[in-house]
Amino acid sequence: MAALHFKQPEVSSKAYKLIREFIYNEAGIDLGETKQMLVSSRLSKRLRYHQLDSFDQYANLLINNQGIERKIAIDLLTTNETYFFREAEHFAALKKLVLDNHPAEQKFRLWSAASSSGEEAYSIAMVLDDYFGVSGKWEIFGSDINSLVIEKAKKGLYQCLRIDAIPPNFLRNYCLKGRGEYEGFLLIDKKLKHNTHFSEINLTKPLPDVGMFDVIFLRNVLIYFDAKTKENIIRSLISKLRPKGLLFIGHSESLKSMDLPIDLIGPTTYQKR
Template identity: 40%
Template sequence: MKSVQPVQEQPSATAMAPALSDQEFRQIRDWLHQHSGIHLSDVKKSMVVGRLQKRVKALAMPSFQAYLKFINLPTQRQEQQIALNLLTTNETYFFREEKHFNFLQQQVLPAFEQQRQPLRIWSAAASSGEEAYSIALLLAQQLGLAADWQVFGTDINTAVLEKARRALYPIEASQRIAMPLLQAFCLKGVGKEQGRFKMGPELCQHVQFLQANLFDLQAKLPLFDVIFLRNVLIYFELEDKKRIIQNVTRQLKPGGWLLVGHSESIHGYLDTLQQIRPSCYQYKKPVDRQLQE
């Protein structure tokens, strides 16, 4: 009788993956801060491993150090973006922090309805588009699809921007959208799209998405009447927060509004931003001292 050789157990994916040393984590943390301004605390080390591990293995890199050296090559812009996409956090849902939408509807929009001016609103950290489309749904309901309004959504993460452009979401996400808005401006998926819903084409004509790095804002953007910068600053250190606020405010019209997350405060960051209510700031154009003299 032939002897049967014992089957050797294959090493697990975790065992095969390279370990992340404290020094490598600090180097990756510094790289992320340099390219995005985002600061990772020490407790985020396991998150970095979880998000980059598969990519390091897919490229057959022997270590995280080798991967870091690879993405620092000037020729590896595409891989740099992949790393940014993997390391940036994107948590969002429709009509998140509803009080801001009530503020927009009750205090901001009536003035534009009376003056009949073009309206431009910026979702500055748009992620997969839920915030931008929530704004668009409200504007469509309040102003109509024939009115002159536009919503711009930006994010540093190109992967979530592609999802935003598709405007296709799981049907469960629609539970946060009022039924009249769903019926008027959204389409229910059928056939292969069953279980999902999509923003209607007329609504999507009012919404566009661009890549932008708020820490180093170089994207060509218009001036805005309202900017949503919500639940973004929590990922940055104080001086970097101030830099982002300065970058974003340059895109705000005098008298325009800057809305931050309910748990965030930018009081004292800029003299030109006046807090009207918690998390709602109005931009006051600085006075030209030469004209005063």
């Protein structure tokens, strides 16, 4: 039997403009001038779902919708690539710069502020559990705008892909190997999940009361924002850092030419003044 082939409709310049404005206003994501192919591949299933012929019709539906379609489009338009122990230098820096100086009586709090499906947060959880041991005086908060990745993060169940960077002792101690129908999957151990919580947060909106943190990871998300959005987000995150707290950003990202109350103390590593 021949495979069914759906021809993706083209995104007209009018529809692209509306969708580009939509995702900028909702999530701060700046698609630029030339991401028509990306929009088409991510959203064409929504045209099929609504039985629409063109992106012009879909763009109108989207901007006039006040409910679930907006959320679905945001989920589809965000890029959620992530993996365990990505940019490993930050994990070593975390130990060297922060943990060894942390007052023993205070609970150590860390925020993975664009956590995607949780691999970053659980990588840090492995480092923290290994360091703090039975005292358990640590907590990780993970958040993302995308509701689907947050659900996945809460489950902590992952396909065994791109797991080579997990140190072998962490793999043994913190990752349960799936059997039967879960063959090829790993499940994060309960003791890490107990101290790791996830919630949906849009960083471009006023932040909810999340408390104060010793460290914030904000990695591989600033690339999607323009300078103004980037600066606003960094300022609001700095307000959630304890004095001398650290902010880690992605290796290909920069905060150059922004006048912020933080100092660069290592590669893509900043400290609150």
